[in-house]
Amino acid sequence: MRRVIFNQKGGVGKSTITCNLAAISAIDDKKTLVVDLDVQGNSTHYLLGKKITDPDQTLAYFFKEVLNMNLFGKGDDTALLEGVIHSTPFPNLYVLPSHPELEPLQSRLDARYKIYKLREALSNLQGFDHIYIDTPPVLNFYSRSGLIAAEQCLIPFDCDAFSQEALYNLLATVAEIKADHNPELRVEGIVVNQFQSRANLPASLVQQLVEQGHPVLNSKLSISVKVRESHTASKPLIHYLPDHKLTEEFIALHQELHS
Template sequence: MRRVIFNQKGGVGKSTITCNLAAISAAEGKKTLVIDMDIQGNSTHYLLGDKVPDPDATLAHFFKETLSLNPFSKGQEGLDDNIHATPFPNLYVLPSHPEMEPLQGRLESRYKIYKLREALDQLQGYERVYIDTPPILNFFSRSALIASHACLIPFDCDQFSRDALYTLLAAIAEIKADHNNGLEIEGIIANQYQGRATLPRQMVNALLSEGQPVLKTKLSPSVKVRESHSQSQPLIHYAPDHKLTKEFKALHKEIHKKQA
C-alpha cells in the first residue's frame, strides 16, 4: 500500500504525519519505507538527523539517473541503492536532496512523471510506503500522486485552509482522471485540532456536512512534536505514552481499518 500525504499549503504537518504513521507501521512489524519528495528534507532529518550514510544515494540521484542516456547506469536498476535504514527497526527512508530543485525542468521536459511509479512497482519487500511531498503542486508532488494508491490530506482548521482545500481536491481529481485512476482520497486529517475552540469545530462540521471524507481521529497541538523532530525520534519512540502519540496510533488504526 502506497500513501501520499499532500497539501499545497505549507506548515500543515505533512512530514510529521508521514513519519509518525510510518514509524507506527514499522513498530507493528511491517517493513515500511518513507519517501521524502520535499527538497526541504524534513522527513529525512526527522528519521536520520544529519546522518545520511551516503549523500550521493538519494532521491536526487534516482531522478538524475532517469535522465541518463546510459542504459547500464545504476539508476536504471531502481530505488534500492538509494534507500537507507533508519535507527528504528523495519523503518527505511529514501532521502530528499537539494539537488532535486534544479532537476525539475529537465524531468518535466522529458516527461519523467511516471518514473517513480514504475520504480515502486518493481521495488520488492516493502509492505507500506508513505510519501511526503512539497507544499506545492509541482513535478515531485504530481509524481507522488501518480505513484500512490491513497492520499491523506492534512487540514488546518481555519477558513483559509478550507478555501484552499477545494482547489486541492480539484487538482487531485484531475490527476486521478488523467494519470492514476486507482488514486483515492483516503481522508482529511484535522491537525492542530483544538476541540474546545469554536472555529475548528465549525470547520470540521462544515466539511462533514458537505460529505467530505474527514477522518474521525483528530491530532492535537503539542510541543512534543518539535521536541521529537529535534531529537530525530518519531513520537512512538520519543514519547510513547503521550496523548498525541495515542492519537497517531488511533489514526493509524483508523486508516488501516478503512483499507481492510
C-alpha cells in the same frame, strides 16, 4: 500500500504525519519506507537525525540517472531506487532521502516527461509492506510524481478558513491527477491536524466539511509542543513519548486507516 501525504499549503504537518504513521507501521512489524520528495528534507532529518550531504546517496541520484537512461536502452529504475534506500535507527523503518539538488533537476524532468518514473520504480520494489510518500508544499513535478505513484492520498487540514478554501482547490487537483494519470488514486481521508477541541472555529470548520460530504477522518491530532521536541530529538512520537496523548492519537489514526 503506497500512500501519499499531500497539501499545497506549508506548515500543515505533512512530514510529521508521514513519519509518525510510518513509525507506527514499523512498530506494527510492517517493513515500511518513507519517500521524501520535499527538497527541504524534513522527513529525512526527522528519521535519520541528519540530512544526507552526498546527492548520489539520495533521490537526486535516482532522478539524475533517469534522465541519462534513454540512449542505451531501458535501465532498471527499481535497482536505482534500491541503491539509495537508507535504514533508520528504528527497526523495519527505511527512508529514501531528499536533497536540495532535486530542485534544479525539475525543469529537465518535466521537459522529458519523466513523471511516471517514480511510480514504475516503486511498483516493482519488493519487500515493503507500506510506503509513505512525503511531498513538497507546492504542486510541482515531485508532488505530481508522488500523486501518480500512490494508491491512497491523505490530506492534512489545519483548521483555518484559508485552509478550507485551499482544500477545495486541492481536492480538484487530486481529482484531475486521478482522471489524467492515475485511476487507482483515492482520497483516503482528510486528517484534521493541530485541532483544538474547545475552540469554536476549528470544530465549526470540521463540521462544515463533514456536512459537505468530504471524507474527514474520525481521528484528530491535537496541538502539542512535543511534536517540535520529537523533531529535535529525531525520534517519532511512538519512540520519543509512547504514552503521550498525541502519540495515542497517531495510533488511533493508524488503526482507522488500516481497519
